Amino acid sequence: MLFLLDSAGVPSKAWFIQLTPNSYSSVPPSGTISAPSKDMTIPAGSAINFGSGTTASEYSWVFPGGTPATSTAQNQNVTFGVSGTYTISLTISDATGNSDPSPPTRTITVLPTSPDFSITVGPAAQEVVPGGSTTYTVTVTPLSGFTGTVNLSVGSESGFPTGITSGGFSPASISTGGSSSTLTMKTTTSTVPYALSLTITGTSGTISHTASTTLLVNLAPPTGLTATAGDAQVSLSWPASVGANGYHVKRATIDGGPYETFACPSGTSVVDSGLINGTTYYYTVSAAYTGGPDAGGESANSVQASATPQGVTAPPAPPTGLNTRSNKPGTIDLQWVQSPTPGVTSNGVYRRLMNGGIYPPTPTYTITPANTSFRDSHVSRGVSYCYKVTAINANGQSVPSNESCASTK
Amino acid sequence: MFLVSAVAAVLTHLSALAQCPTNVPHITGTWTVLPYQMPINPISAHLLPNGKVLIVAGSENDARNNSTGAESYRAAVWDPTGTNESSISVQNLTYDVFCSGTAALFDGRSLIVGGTSDYSFTGENRASIFNPATSQYVQSQNMVDGRWYATATALADGRIMAMSGLTQTGGTSQTIEIYDLQNAGAGWNQPTSVPFTPPLYPRLELLPGGRVFYTGHGSGGSNANAWMFDPATGGWTPSATTSLDRSYGSSVLLPLLPPSYVPRVMNFGGGSPATRSTDIIDLSVATPSYTAGPNMSTGRIQMNAVILPNGKILAEGGSVNNESPDTPGKTADLYDPVGNTMGSAGTAAYSRLYHSTALLLPDATVLSMGSNPGNRGSYEPAIEIYTPSYLYDTNDHLITTNRPQITGLSFSGPIHYGVPFSVSYTSTSPISSAVLVRPGSSTHAMDMEQRLIGLCGGATSPCSARQPAKPHHAGER
Numbered sequence: 107m108l109f110l111l112d113s114a115g116v117p118s119k120a121w122f123i124q125l126t127p128n129s130y131s132s133v134p135p136s137g138t139i140s141a142p143s144k145d146m147t148i149p150a151g152s153a154i155n156f157g158s159g160t161t162a163s164e165y166s167w168v169f170p171g172g173t174p175a176t177s178t179a180q181n182q183n184v185t186f187g188v189s190g191t192y193t194i195s196l197t198i199s200d201a202t203g204n205s206d207p208s209p210p211t212r213t214i215t216v217l218p219t220s221p222d223f224s225i226t227v228g229p230a231a232q233e234v235v236p237g238g239s240t241t242y243t244v245t246v247t248p249l250s251g252f253t254g255t256v257n258l259s260v261g262s263e264s265g266f267p268t269g270i271t272s273g274g275f276s277p278a279s280i281s282t283g284g285s286s287s288t289l290t291m292k293t294t295t296s297t298v299p300y301a302l303s304l305t306i307t308g309t310s311g312t313i314s315h316t317a318s319t320t321l322l323v324n325l326a327p328p329t330g331l332t333a334t335a336g337d338a339q340v341s342l343s344w345p346a347s348v349g350a351n352g353y354h355v356k357r358a359t360i361d362g363g364p365y366e367t368f369a370c371p372s373g374t375s376v377v378d379s380g381l382i383n384g385t386t387y388y389y390t391v392s393a394a395y396t397g398g399p400d401a402g403g404e405s406a407n408s409v410q411a412s413a414t415p416q417g418v419t420a421p422p423a424p425p426t427g428l429n430t431r432s433n434k435p436g437t438i439d440l441q442w443v444q445s446p447t448p449g450v451t452s453n454g455v456y457r458r459l460m461n462g463g464i465y466p467p468t469p470t471y472t473i474t475p476a477n478t479s480f481r482d483s484h485v486s487r488g489v490s491y492c493y494k495v496t497a498i499n500a501n502g503q504s505v506p507s508n509e510s511c512a513s514t515k
Numbered sequence: 516m517f518l519v520s521a522v523a524a525v526l527t528h529l530s531a532l533a534q535c536p537t538n539v540p541h542i543t544g545t546w547t548v549l550p551y552q553m554p555i556n557p558i559s560a561h562l563l564p565n566g567k568v569l570i571v572a573g574s575e576n577d578a579r580n581n582s583t584g585a586e587s588y589r590a591a592v593w594d595p596t597g598t599n600e601s602s603i604s605v606q607n608l609t610y611d612v613f614c615s616g617t618a619a620l621f622d623g624r625s626l627i628v629g630g631t632s633d634y635s636f637t638g639e640n641r642a643s644i645f646n647p648a649t650s651q652y653v654q655s656q657n658m659v660d661g662r663w664y665a666t667a668t669a670l671a672d673g674r675i676m677a678m679s680g681l682t683q684t685g686g687t688s689q690t691i692e693i694y695d696l697q698n699a700g701a702g703w704n705q706p707t708s709v710p711f712t713p714p715l716y717p718r719l720e721l722l723p724g725g726r727v728f729y730t731g732h733g734s735g736g737s738n739a740n741a742w743m744f745d746p747a748t749g750g751w752t753p754s755a756t757t758s759l760d761r762s763y764g765s766s767v768l769l770p771l772l773p774p775s776y777v778p779r780v781m782n783f784g785g786g787s788p789a790t791r792s793t794d795i796i797d798l799s800v801a802t803p804s805y806t807a808g809p810n811m812s813t814g815r816i817q818m819n820a821v822i823l824p825n826g827k828i829l830a831e832g833g834s835v836n837n838e839s840p841d842t843p844g845k846t847a848d849l850y851d852p853v854g855n856t857m858g859s860a861g862t863a864a865y866s867r868l869y870h871s872t873a874l875l876l877p878d879a880t881v882l883s884m885g886s887n888p889g890n891r892g893s894y895e896p897a898i899e900i901y902t903p904s905y906l907y908d909t910n911d912h913l914i915t916t917n918r919p920q921i922t923g924l925s926f927s928g929p930i931h932y933g934v935p936f937s938v939s940y941t942s943t944s945p946i947s948s949a950v951l952v953r954p955g956s957s958t959h960a961m962d963m964e965q966r967l968i969g970l971c972g973g974a975t976s977p978c979s980a981r982q983p984a985k986p987h988h989a990g991e992r
Contacts, residue, residue: 121924
């Protein structure tokens with residue numbers, strides 16, 4: 107309904123407008139590169155026609171190594187002047203402004219005009235815990251009739267930090283024909299968390315090319331967190347994580363988090379106090395290292411542990427397994443499993459009309475001494491009612507049991 | 516000189532009458548009882564794009580109508596411009612849509628979700644589409660879950676989501692099912708799970724950006740905190756904690772106004788004995804929380820809250836004790852979101868409690884009808900119309916001809932989001948704002964559909980009448 111209001115606030119009568127979401131989609135678009143139809147290898151100085159077969163509101167091409175380097179046209183001719191391997195991408199957007207979350211790519215290999223080689227390393231990153239080791243695969247590809255041996259070496263910008271060493275390449279060099287070598291990287295248990303950028307250099311005579319990857323040294327999360335409930339507190343402990351010099355202990359009141367950090371001990375136990383009895387708390391702990399200027403890091407969170415503090419003065423746990431049934435006309439029978447808490451003196455029965463009723467603030471009936479069944483004979487025939495039951499002891503009243511509903515015969 | 520004297524005489528006369536509080540039309544508006552009555556129990560009411568009111572009643576809260584051999588499942592279409600009961604057409608349906616949820620599809624038809632399987636209150640998993648052009652119901656694809664007391668919510672992309680309700684076996688559904696008109700085969704998407712047990716008829720509001728806010732409240736209970744649902748991922752995130760039980764209270768997405776369209780949701784009343792309080796949550800901030808709004812004049816459970824074209828919210832009906840009529844509940848309140856103040860909106864003739872409904876009508880008045888506390892099978896048939904103060908001049912005369920009139924639009928047929936358009940109109944005063952209001956869908960103290968989007972108005976967004984550019988301001992009609 108469209109209303110116009112005048113300067114005195116008087117509205118018009120409505121004019122009905124139909125707004126349709128046809129131009130709107132919550133589904134992001136998915137673009138395709140139609141030309142070239144597959145990855146290509148071309149000599150330096152030649153050009154490729156790029157094109158998209160997808161109709162879109164906007165096109166955004168990125169041509170690393172190409173001229174032009176970018177384009178917003180649906181189709182674009184691009185010249186590649188320098189040898190290398192380039193990943194070309196196309197990101198399309200629809201009329202609503204959604205963009206393609208996984209843009210398609212083409213890999214364009216531009217060959218040198220004289221014999222040469224290219225070098226790649228994978229994966230792009232490896233993660234280890236202190237004391238662990240990992241491997242990378244280095245691949246050399248001959249280009250334009252290259253023959254010869256490529257010698258391999260690994261380094262980083264300012265050398266390896268303490269505890270990180272290279273286990274060398276196997277084999278140490280790659281001969282004609284194109285092949286791969288395995289690089290091993292090792293750490294010791296005293297290695298601190300670190301993100302190390304590795305540069306792999308392949309050299310053959312006067313020709314040298316490099317490839318990069320990353321070694322991540324990260325603490326392992328503590329295993330076996332235990333949470334033990336006390337009166338208004340929870341005691342937590344966990345085994346030490348190798349390499350950690352501190353821990354972040356986190357709490358949530360919702361299963362699975364979000365968590366908030368409440369303690370940063372250097373030891374492997376902590377007591378979380380000042381809690382509310384009867385509330386379940388969820389915990390996780392991460393290992394941390396706060397050492398030298400280039401180091402720093404925190405592991406992933408451990409597996410969650412939970413505990414429910416219970417005070418000596420807490421109200422009882424609720425009854426469970428409430429069942430209702432109308433066995434006799436004009437009555438409803440209730441049965442339940444008594445609260446496991448000792449000293450329950452009575453039970454509260456709460457009743458509401460099923461259709462639209464709500465529970466009263468105080469029990470509809472209070473049953474003393476405590477029992478596990480009750481017949482409600484103050485109900486109307488042919489009407490549906492719902493019930494909940496509570497347990498009462500010297501410390502107060504429990505939260506309600508499950509709800510159970512029945513129709514009166 | 517003669518004219519001035521005459522005015523003075525009238526004023527003197529009026530002040531002599533003003534010995535006790537009365538409804539002054541240009542201050543509080545007026546309540547009028549129509550000369551004809553509603554022939555079926557108006558369990559739920561929806562404004563259609565042809566200006567008529569669809570009433571979905573099913574077995575009308577009368578178990579006899581749901582018993583084998585005596586089935587009576589009814590609905591009606593009412594033309595509120597009519598002058599007698601012939602403006603109401605009653606029809607029979609093939610299954611019991613009592614306690615269903617209704618939201619409008621983007622093509623203008625209404626999707627009716629679930630209903631009553633039997634009066635031990637198990638849920639119906641059928642759904643139907645009502646076509647206002649033919650006044651006919653066509654059964655659509657079934658849901659997986661039965662849903663008695665489900666909320667139907669139109670999403671930003673025109674799909675409709677169903678949440679909560681009692682299933683075929685009587686437990687509370689903990690799934691979301693989404694109906695997609697463009698999914699011609701299955702219709703409904705595969706159910707996704709809800710990580711908590713919602714109350715029946717959960718209060719849901721579609722927000723800019725497409726997410727759906729659950730206030731934490733419903734019909735029959737409240738959760739400890741509100742939640743945010745992302746239809747794009749099916750994921751739920753806990754939101755602000757709730758402070759009290761607002762069972763059978765109302766919630767409203769406050770007007771979304773230019774230039775920033777800040778989404779705020781307001782809860783009114785609820786609980787028994789019912790609270791007078793309101794609370795408001797600003798969902799544009801990083802960590803939203805509920806803060807108290809102004810109190811209403813009385814506690815209201817089973818009330819209705821209706822957005823007016825000027826952005827104010829009419830809070831009417833209800834009572835302090837559930838299903839127990841009281842006098843204060845007949846006096847309505849009017850919330851002004853600009854000043855964050857509560858004022859009076861006059862006094863109705865009838866208490867409007869359980870199974871009452873209220874809707875903004877196309878002529879900018881408000882429909883208030885129904886109520887059947889206590890006795891099942893009987894209900895209040897009187898229909899009342901609230902005429903807000905904006906339709907009265909300073910002399911308390913009803914404004915009839917001297918109001919803006921829309922004469923045409925610069926397009927015909929459906930319009931897409933983000934498309935500018937122009938409006939032709941006649942008006943003796945300059946136009947200061949233009950708003951879109953989605954037609955309401957009122958049942959069980961909630962309106963699943965109403966929302967107001969300001970198109971232009973105010974200092975920063977003067978009216979050259981431009982559609983909102985963002986797609987999430989979905990489906991106004």
